[in-house]
Amino acid sequence: MHFTTTEENYIKAIYHLQQETGNVSTNELAAELSTKPASITDMLKKLTVKKLLRYERYKGVRLSSEGEKLALAIVRKHRLWEYFLVNTLEFGWDEVHEVAEELEHISSKKLVEQLDLFLGYPKFDPHGDPIPDSQGRMVMQQQINLIDLAPDIPAEVCSVGSQSTELLEILKHKQLGIGTKLQVKRKFSFDHSIEIKMKNLPAITISQQLAQSLFVKTISND
Amino acid sequence: MHFTTTEENYIKAIYHLQQETGNVSTNELAAELSTKPASITDMLKKLTVKKLLRYERYKGVRLSSEGEKLALAIVRKHRLWEYFLVNTLEFGWDEVHEVAEELEHISSKKLVEQLDLFLGYPKFDPHGDPIPDSQGRMVMQQQINLIDLAPDIPAEVCSVGSQSTELLEILKHKQLGIGTKLQVKRKFSFDHSIEIKMKNLPAITISQQLAQSLFVKTISND
DNA sequence: ACTTATTTTTAGACAAATCTAAATTTAAAT
């Protein structure tokens, strides 16, 4: 079965929104897709016929298992292409989203599998989001906000809360990125800034705003 | 200025047809694009407004210089992606055309340039067709049909007349491909088969049909 | 030159995806 780019964008948007909210409302979707509620209703009816979702009027929508499978395939392509753009073609992570929005709709199954193989089956995209494998499975690491990390616990940066150029710039300057290992040394209650320590580097202080846009997972130090 | 996938497909089709025929007719285009003449007329009017071509009713169409520039950009993307698929992702040359038909419409300018850089600025695609550079220039080698190559002239296979799986299969078996260096040793007028010799290999005979689907350029033997 | 055949264009219709404006349904407030 083949789906249009528009249909795929709807499915992906519903997938992302239902992670947070359970049932997804028409207005939420309209906002996410920068379109009008009336258009959403029309499309939901069409996608219901195609059995990609379960929709009851006035009651919101959820993906069917068919729909979820499709959503994961699209997310997989999006994140694999982002990884390719950053790691093979040397894009900055703030430049890849728009391009991946187009590339995720290329339909060739072989292309995705060969790309995955070429890239070495990466598990996370450049923003730290997990890449579903060909079966739709992905590593779900529970990650906590850096601002909430307790002192002296070894941890590793695993994702970022924003994909802005500004964030990328400051992270580059401070030599922080996905995979960076660190520990919190001090927390200052005055401005909620924190002092962190990375291996082979002097301790540095980072602002509350910066700490809040980094997510880490704890690691055993062996 | 942004163009739809459909518009780009029309422009590319006109580009390819006008190489052969000069002015392109409505029916030719309809055949090439598997659509109806009436649809062609409609689209030609639209593309005229967008100044991509010069069209007079009942008199056929040619690309404007704007249109030609666009066509070359699309051909460039098509052939670069084909090169990528074969050389980086290990596709067979008979598997890449459909995928490249989709990939050629990805709009990111940076993507094309970085891809070109990553691939090492290849000059020819896997079928031996020249890849336009970022300025739209391409190497135009005059190539002759292998069936017309005079005996004992060193030559190199530079393109193929078909992209079928069947051709690929026989070429693989006979260890022939783009870049293979050879000389014609004998021509048999009975069935127009020819005997060719490649370096470090015993001479082999190939059929008229096979020779006709290979194009070569002569090379100096130093 | 006149008739016939072919090519091309117009006219009118249709499906996909969207919009605006109006009508319904549900939720919130008094």
Place this chain on the structure above:
DNA sequence: ATTTAAATTTAGATTTGTCTAAAAATAAGT
């Protein structure tokens, strides 16, 4: 429980790209 507000759906129109059937222009045949 009414009234008011917000969310959602319908109705009708629009744009893009396509189609069929009919009309017009060009080309070919005698």
